[in-house]
Amino acid sequence: MWFKNLKIYRLCAPWTLFGEALETALSRHAYQTGNNLEMQSLGWVAPREGGPLAHVGNKQILLALRAEKKLLPATVVNQTARSRAQEIEEQQGYKPGRKQMKEIKERVTDELLPRAFSIYRDTHIWIDTANHWLVIDAAASAKADEAIGLLVKTLDPLPLENLFVATSPASAMTGWLAADEVPGNFTIDRDAELRASGESRATIRYVKHALEADEVRRHIQSGKQCTRLALTWADRVSFVLTESLDVKRVAPLDVIKENADAALQNDDEKFESDFMLMTGELAKLMAELVDLLGGEKRG
Structure with missing residues (x-):
């Protein structure tokens, strides 16, 4: 269960959210299965299957963020949209304009999303309330930013700041x-x-x-x-x-x-x-x- 990568941040104020209050805050943004109408969805899941959303022990907190992304290739959307545009052209007697073509693509995307495959990725976050660290197991900054974004929505205020050192x-x-x-x-x-x-x-x-x-x-x-x-x-x-x-x-x-x-x-x-x-x-x-x-x- 070791983190493979450490994006390290500082807690700039004492951590005060524990127990039921923490669990309630996380549950408001818990991951919801079965949402077929979004390209990507984020939410909290239990770090330990069957456990609470926040695994807590010895002033240490472990959280897990789940990201679901729909695999809907642009080529599939474009091919379907072109076919739909040809049908509309035959009906109205002229090619759809740019605005109408954009609307066609949006409708096609909405229609295809429920049939798209989903991939899942979990990102773990460790909050050390004793030593005032917040660490994200992410190799890429984009994934860390994604986790911080959901943390900010979930925990207000979030006492977080970047870590700076004296020597580069x-x-x-x-x-x-x-x-x-x-x-x-x-x-x-x-x-x-x-x-x-x-x-x-x-x-x-x-x-x-x-x-x-x-x-x-x-x-x-x-x-x-x-x-x-x-x-x-x-x-x-x-x-x-x-x-x-x-x-x-x-x-x-x-x-x-x-x-x-x-x-x-x-x-x-x-x-x-x-x-x-x-x-x-x-x-x-x-x-x-x-x-x-x-x-x-x-x-």
Whole structure:
């Protein structure tokens, strides 16, 4: 149940919505099945099947947003609309104009939507009310924005702000590569991307490749900055840090997996244990990462 990507935000005020009040707020925007008349619909679902809309434990909250999108290819709409336009032309004696053609396409879309296939995507959101983090498991900014948009509609006011650090990740990562080490509990792994800032945007990528210090320094001296860097925290979690402060490809390492309670057979117990383990480890990782980048920068 580990998050694979971390879009990290700050709670700028104490979190006060728990229990029945939180569940009621989420239920107003719960995902509704069977809506055949919208291209896309969003709503909250239970993170754990059969459970509440908000999974809460030890001041940690887990939410799940479901997005349903209808697959209705434009070629199908256009072909059907052209056929419909020909029928109308025969009836009225002249081709439909631009406005009428737009109306035909809209009617065709409405008619075809109930027969369109649906695809579903769930996005998980973790709210750490103890340490004041809000984290979205999303690789793309558009998915994070989608989740925040529904959060804003659901929870008013939402005490959320962007996370800013004193040292830019690109500058810090470039310095770590130049020094061939990272301070604290972090170590450099075998993936990196260095990019020139000029018009050429020349880019060097290392993928599962040893980062030779002298070679990397030559790229840095030529004007390139590190925009992505694979790191390991405390020999416990590996991840990739980006220039925009996104944390990607998060993976717990063997030391965590070995310490997980293998005796837990009940699915509910395992879900709860995994959630507590993940939130505990990632909260520490994020705090140390922010400190490594010079601490938070307040606006």
